[in-house]
Amino acid sequence: MAKELIRLSGCNVAFDGDIILDNINLCVKDKEFLTLLGPSGCGKTTTLRIIGGFLKPDSGDVYFDKVRINDVPPHKRLVNTIFQKYALFTHLNVFENVAFGLRLARTQNKKIDKHEISRRVFEMLDLVSLKGFEKRDVASLSGGQQQRVAIARALVNKPKVLLLDEPLGALDMRLRKDMQNELKQIRQAMGITFIYVTHDQEEALAMSDSVVVMEGGVIQQVGTPEDIYNEPSNAFVADFIGESNIVDGIMRSDGVVEIFGRKFKCLDGGFDPLEPVDVVIRPEDIDIVSSGKGKLTGTVTGVTFRGVMYDIIVDFHGFKWLIQTTDLCPVGTEIGIQIDPDGIHIMKKSRFSGMYGDYSSYSAEYDDIGDAELEHETDDKDSITRNA
Amino acid sequence: MTRKPGLFGRVYNGLILLFLYAPIFVLIVFSFNSTKSRSVWSGFTFDWYRSLIQDSSIMNAFYTTIIIALLSAVIATVAGTFAAVGFYNMRRRWRTPLMHINNIPMMNADIVTGVSLALLFVSLGSALRFNLGFGTLLIAHITFNIPYVVLSVMPKLRQLDSNLVDAACDLGCTWLKAFWKVVVPEIMPGIINGLIIAFTLSVDDFVISYFTAGGNVMTLPMKIFAMTRRRISPEINALSTILFLTVLILLIVINVREAKQEEKQKEKLRRSQG
Amino acid sequence: MKPKYLAIPYIVWMGIFVAAPVLIVVFYAFTTADGGLTLSNISEMGRFLPIFVRSFELAFVSTIICIVIGYPVAYILSREGARVQRLIIMLIMLPMWMNFLLRTYAWMSILENTGLLNSLLTALGLPALQIINTPSAVVIGMVYNFLPFMILPIYSVIVKIDKSLYEAAQDLGADTVSVFRKVVFPISLPGVLSGVMMVFVPAVSTFVISQLLGGGMVMMLGDLIDMQFLGSAYNPRLGSAIALVMMIIVILFMYVMNRFGEGEEKAVGL
Numbered sequence: 001m002a003k004e005l006i007r008l009s010g011c012n013v014a015f016d017g018d019i020i021l022d023n024i025n026l027c028v029k030d031k032e033f034l035t036l037l038g039p040s041g042c043g044k045t046t047t048l049r050i051i052g053g054f055l056k057p058d059s060g061d062v063y064f065d066k067v068r069i070n071d072v073p074p075h076k077r078l079v080n081t082i083f084q085k086y087a088l089f090t091h092l093n094v095f096e097n098v099a100f101g102l103r104l105a106r107t108q109n110k111k112i113d114k115h116e117i118s119r120r121v122f123e124m125l126d127l128v129s130l131k132g133f134e135k136r137d138v139a140s141l142s143g144g145q146q147q148r149v150a151i152a153r154a155l156v157n158k159p160k161v162l163l164l165d166e167p168l169g170a171l172d173m174r175l176r177k178d179m180q181n182e183l184k185q186i187r188q189a190m191g192i193t194f195i196y197v198t199h200d201q202e203e204a205l206a207m208s209d210s211v212v213v214m215e216g217g218v219i220q221q222v223g224t225p226e227d228i229y230n231e232p233s234n235a236f237v238a239d240f241i242g243e244s245n246i247v248d249g250i251m252r253s254d255g256v257v258e259i260f261g262r263k264f265k266c267l268d269g270g271f272d273p274l275e276p277v278d279v280v281i282r283p284e285d286i287d288i289v290s291s292g293k294g295k296l297t298g299t300v301t302g303v304t305f306r307g308v309m310y311d312i313i314v315d316f317h318g319f320k321w322l323i324q325t326t327d328l329c330p331v332g333t334e335i336g337i338q339i340d341p342d343g344i345h346i347m348k349k350s351r352f353s354g355m356y357g358d359y360s361s362y363s364a365e366y367d368d369i370g371d372a373e374l375e376h377e378t379d380d381k382d383s384i385t386r387n388a
Numbered sequence: 389m390t391r392k393p394g395l396f397g398r399v400y401n402g403l404i405l406l407f408l409y410a411p412i413f414v415l416i417v418f419s420f421n422s423t424k425s426r427s428v429w430s431g432f433t434f435d436w437y438r439s440l441i442q443d444s445s446i447m448n449a450f451y452t453t454i455i456i457a458l459l460s461a462v463i464a465t466v467a468g469t470f471a472a473v474g475f476y477n478m479r480r481r482w483r484t485p486l487m488h489i490n491n492i493p494m495m496n497a498d499i500v501t502g503v504s505l506a507l508l509f510v511s512l513g514s515a516l517r518f519n520l521g522f523g524t525l526l527i528a529h530i531t532f533n534i535p536y537v538v539l540s541v542m543p544k545l546r547q548l549d550s551n552l553v554d555a556a557c558d559l560g561c562t563w564l565k566a567f568w569k570v571v572v573p574e575i576m577p578g579i580i581n582g583l584i585i586a587f588t589l590s591v592d593d594f595v596i597s598y599f600t601a602g603g604n605v606m607t608l609p610m611k612i613f614a615m616t617r618r619r620i621s622p623e624i625n626a627l628s629t630i631l632f633l634t635v636l637i638l639l640i641v642i643n644v645r646e647a648k649q650e651e652k653q654k655e656k657l658r659r660s661q662g
Numbered sequence: 663m664k665p666k667y668l669a670i671p672y673i674v675w676m677g678i679f680v681a682a683p684v685l686i687v688v689f690y691a692f693t694t695a696d697g698g699l700t701l702s703n704i705s706e707m708g709r710f711l712p713i714f715v716r717s718f719e720l721a722f723v724s725t726i727i728c729i730v731i732g733y734p735v736a737y738i739l740s741r742e743g744a745r746v747q748r749l750i751i752m753l754i755m756l757p758m759w760m761n762f763l764l765r766t767y768a769w770m771s772i773l774e775n776t777g778l779l780n781s782l783l784t785a786l787g788l789p790a791l792q793i794i795n796t797p798s799a800v801v802i803g804m805v806y807n808f809l810p811f812m813i814l815p816i817y818s819v820i821v822k823i824d825k826s827l828y829e830a831a832q833d834l835g836a837d838t839v840s841v842f843r844k845v846v847f848p849i850s851l852p853g854v855l856s857g858v859m860m861v862f863v864p865a866v867s868t869f870v871i872s873q874l875l876g877g878g879m880v881m882m883l884g885d886l887i888d889m890q891f892l893g894s895a896y897n898p899r900l901g902s903a904i905a906l907v908m909m910i911i912v913i914l915f916m917y918v919m920n921r922f923g924e925g926e927e928k929a930v931g932l
Contacts (some may be wrong), residue, residue: 054554074557081558087551091573100569101559157559397738401750404735404809408757411768411806414778418771426771427778467672474669486669489676492684495859497867497912499884500905503891504683507690507898531679534672563665592761594870599891612763616770616874628764635759639752 004066005030005193006051006161011060013046013217020046021057022217028161028195033187035196037204038214039240044197045084045165047214051195052081052163075104080154081163085170086146088138094149095134098124101157124152127186144175151186161193168203180207201241205229213237234347238280239356245286245321246357249279249346257346260317262295264339268346278347280357283311283324285343294336300329313359320359412632419625426622436626443623449611452522456607457590460529465583467530468537473571475538476545493532494539501532502599509600520602528600529590536589537582544578545571690902703903710886710904717883718911720797721866724804725812728861729854731805732812736853737846739813740820751817758810766803766874773799773875795877803871804861811860819853820846855919863912883908 006028013021021043028034036044049055050062053074062069069077080101089097095118102117112120125131128148133141138149147167154162167183168176184207187194198204204211205225213220213228213236221233232238235246249257254269259279271277291297301320302313309324314335329335393401422431440446471490475483493501509524518524549555552574556566572579594609601610615621694700707714739750757765772778773794780790793799823846831841869884876882883904890901 052554052558054557073562074554075560075562079558081555083549083551083555085549085551087549087555089552089556089570089574091570091576100556104560104565153555153559392743393738393741397734397741401735401738404731405750405753407806408754408809411765411772412757412760414772415764415768426774427776427781467675470668471672474666474672477665478669486673486676489680492680495863495916496909497863499867499869499887500687500909501683503887503898503901503905504687505679506891507686507902508679508683511686527679531675534675538672567665588759592759594761594763609761609763612761612767613870616763616767624764624767628760628768631764632760636756639756639759643748643752 003030004028005032005064006195007063007066008047008050008057009061009063011047011050011057011062013043013050013055013057019217021050024060024217024219026212026219026222028193031191031193033184033194033196033207033209035198035204035208035211036214037198037201037211037240038220039199042214043217044199044212044214046217048081048163048165048195048197051161052079053077078160079163080157080159080161082147082150082154082165082167084165084167086150088146088149088153090137090139092138093134094125094130094136094138094141095121097138097149098134098152098156100153105157120156121152124156127155127189128152128182143171144179147171147179151183155186155190159192161195162187162190164194164196166197166199168198168200176203183207205241213240215240231345232280232347234350235278235280235352235354235356236350238278238345238347239352243283243322243324244357245281245283245359247279247281247319248354249277251275251277251346255341257344260296260319264295264344265341266344266346267341268344271346271348276349278349278353278357280345280347281321281339281343283322284309285339286321286323286325287338287340288323288325288327288329289336289338291334291336294338297334297336300331300333300335303329303331322359412628415625415628416632419622419629421622421625424622436622437630440623440626440630445606446608446611446623446627449606449608452605453591453608456522456526456529457587460526460533460590461583461586464530464533464586465537465579468534468582468586469541469572469575469579471534472538472541472545473567476542487538490535490538492535494535498593498595499599502528502596505531505596506599520600522601522605525597525601525605525607528596529593532593532596533586533589536585537579540582540585541575541578544575548574687902687906690899691906692903693899695899703899704907706900707903707907713881713883713886714908714911716797716880717866717908720800720804720880720882721862724801724808724865725858725862727801727805728809728812729857732809732857733816733850733854735813736817736820736850737842739817740823747821751814754810754813762807763870763874765807766871769799769803769806770794770874773802794875795879797876797880799875800872800880800882803875804865804868807871808861808865812857815856815860816850816853819850823849855922858919859916862915866912867908 004027006026008024008026011021011024012019024043024047026047036047038044046055050057053069053072056070064072064077064079089100092100098121099117102112102120105112121134122131125134128151130145130148130152133145133149138146141149147170150167164183168179171179180203183194196204196207205228208225210222211225211228212222215236221228221237223231228237228241232241232244238244238246247259249259251271251274252258252263253273254271255266257264257266257268257277257279288294296316298314298316298321300312301315304311306324309326310328312323312325312329314321314323314337323337417429418426419436420432420434421429422433422435475486475490478486505524505528506520509520509527513519513524548571552570553563553566556570557563561569592609593607594613597607597610598613601607606614612624612627615624691703692699692701694702735754739747742750770777774780775790775792775794777794779793783790793802827845827849828841831845836844866882867884867887868882869888872880872882872885878885887901887905887908889895890897890904
């Protein structure tokens with residue numbers, strides 16, 4: 001991956017005494033697909049708005065191609081944005097929405113003649129499969145079609161970077177998956193940088209070159225999707241990305257960790273002797289064996305059928321784990337478990353220790369509750385805009 | 389439960405409508421009465437319409453009313469729209485008290501607004517050497533019109549997608565350009581609505597005009613008040629009839645247009661779904 | 663330029679033409695002609711107690727009559743089909759577009775001693791009534807002029823009630839009367855409240871209706887204020903004091919109404 005394109009250096013934003021962003025340092029490389037991922041209120045949209053130029057950081061600098069752009073207004077940045085809920089101009093039709101930026105370029109003496117405008121608009125409408133819709137009222141379009149208009153409107157100006165703020169949040173599941181693929185294809189066709197904001201970890205893992213996990217206005221981890229999933233830096237990241245059992249452990253020595261008084265082999269090292277640590281064990285990395293043969297023995301207390309496998313909840317000494325298995329283990333069964341060394345990931349203790357990774361109150365609806373938080377993010381972002 | 393009202397309910401509502409319209413019909417009928425009597429019918433005539441049009445003071449009052457209404461409505465609409473956009477972009481801490489002050493002329497009794505403005509104009513007038521007249525009347529009308537414009541534009545601003553201005557800036561607008569090219573067109577229905585309300589209120593106002601116009605300028609409602617106090621004058625009936633018919637025709641035209649637009653919209657929706 | 667600065671011209675305008683006039687009224691109410699502080703304008707209020715009482719009484723009676731007549735209209739109307747609703751709302755609003763002086767003038771010709779009503783009564787062999795120049799005439803005039811202001815806000819609240827609420831109430835065992843009593847009425851109260859504001863304030867401060875239909879025999883606060891500014895008893899300081907006291911009573915009244923309304927809203931859990 002090529003050179004650095006955008007850099008945020010020590011950016012802080014506070015609003016009414018609340019810290020929204022706390023010392024954000026971030027580097028975006030040219031032609032990269034970078035995702036800002038986190039729950040509502042984590043500061044991901046605020047970070048995006050700083051890059052777009054809609055918000056100035058209270059302190060810290062923003063560089064574009066090594067040039068400081070803190071004071072460059074949005075309309076002079078080589079960056080375009082796809083907004084939450086699209087922000088289409090309802091008083092204009094599809095064609096005029098897409099042509100909006102081009103017509104402005106003309107009034108700013110950059111001279112784009114009529115034929116050129118219409119050629120480029122049609123080219124874009126073709127790219128987003130909206131040919132034949134140019135005369136339509138944007139209000140008469142479906143959510144997915146409006147989404148496409150927003151994409152065409154942003155891309156027609158040939159930006160170097162496209163910012164996408166939860167662009168698929170308003171679409172239903174099926175459509176969202178289709179649009180994910182389409183966005184990837186569009187990026188390949190255009191060959192530009194995408195900075196993508198989402199609270200949906202699956203979407204982030206599926207689409208990105210690198211993922212930035214944020215929480216509480218702080219970047220928790222930056223890495224490839226594989227890094228983030230396999231080597232989470234703390235309990236928050238481990239819990240937010242995928243499902244994780246997170247338990248207290250003690251490092252006996254490099255490669256040996258003690259959980260519930262039993263020693264397990266692992267691949268991590270470099271900790272102090274007897275240092276307390278957080279241990280992450282992914283539900284799919286646990287092997288079920290008969291109750292006598294396992295390192296640990298527990299009782300199945302819940303089973304949920306998930307299609308390709310079962311989610312089972314197992315009680316070990318009062319601590320409940322989630323295990324994913326293709327074998328049916330009815331409620332009440334005593335089982336033993338084994339964990340391979342590469343299924344165990346050791347993390348330093350952090351402020352998130354003990355907050356996540358317990359499945360005592362597990363329910364199948366868990367993911368849906370997470371999605372409902374989206375609304376809040378919109379709200380706090382609004383209040384920032386209003387005072388920018 | 390959503391069943392239609394019974395006979396009793398319909399008769400009741402019919403009677404209320406009768407109550408609302410009977411006096412107006414009486415006015416209209418007696419505008420064609422050949423004597424000045426307001427209760428005995430004595431033959432058909434157009435005389436009162438003729439004398440109405442020939443009465444230069446009535447016609448002058450009519451012109452004054454229209455000019456004041458047009459000027460005050462246009463000025464109030466421009467000022468009120470800017471004010472609404474400004475208020476909308478303020479922090480709540482500032483916006484709330486300002487909206488309260490904005491609402492004073494609407495909540496206050498007209499007579500209090502009228503006399504308090506009159507007091508202001510008289511005190512300022514003695515210092516700055518001007519008298520009550522067309523200018524003070526216009527200022528008074530603008531003052532009571534702006535709050536209604538603000539109130540009809542504000543909801544349209546709230547309905548705006550909060551990213552709309554950002555989107556326009558993102559595509560190359562300065563803030564001011566975004567305001568003209570995006571915000572104004574999007575809130576246009578609210579602006580037009582405010583303009584219409586302002587114009588209507590201005591035409592209709594009597595109490596505030598009465599206190600702020602001074603002795604030399606007269607609006608139509610002031611003229612009507614003077615006529616009703618002085619003597620029985622069937623010209624008033626003729627005037628009422630003309631005004632009533634004007635409003636009736638206007639409302640019918642507006643409603644027919646609206647109904648047609650709604651049809652169109654539905655048609656569009658059907659096509660887009662089909 | 664920040665968008666919020668667009669409001670500055672109007673804020674200045676409000677300062678001069680909205681806030682300052684109110685302050686001038688207060689200033690006039692508490693000063694003498696040579697600028698000294700005084701309470702005499704306020705203390706003279708006792709002299710006008712009967713007029714205060716009459717104004718609030720007539721306004722109160724008119725408001726109650728508007729509710730009693732107007733509420734059923736709104737409720738019945740809300741159950742009509744959409745087209746009928748639209749038509750009738752139009753019909754209710756149409757007279758409001760005619761200047762209220764003209765509407766009041768119409769009642770003069772109906773209620774006067776030799777007017778239409780009495781001609782009708784005599785023709786039916788009934789005794790003629792003396793209505794014009796009495797408080798009754800003033801109340802009739804106020805009810806007639808302000809009734810639409812009561813019907814429309816009530817209607818706009820009732821018509822927005824979710825139809826499934828009726829069904830839910832019925833499902834839980836309420837009959838038509840209970841549905842009205844326990845669901846429609848409590849929800850419609852905010853509409854009644856704004857109707858009361860829209861009727862009571864102009865009613866208590868009117869001087870046109872009392873002059874035209876009361877014939878100077880039914881003196882109200884509006885007449886009293888009018889007299890101090892443009893009438894025979896020219897005394898703007900006293901006029902300001904009367905206007906101020908009236909305003910304060912009205913504000914107190916609205917405040918109490920609002921509190922009452924909030925309590926109701928909480929009670930029905932809105």
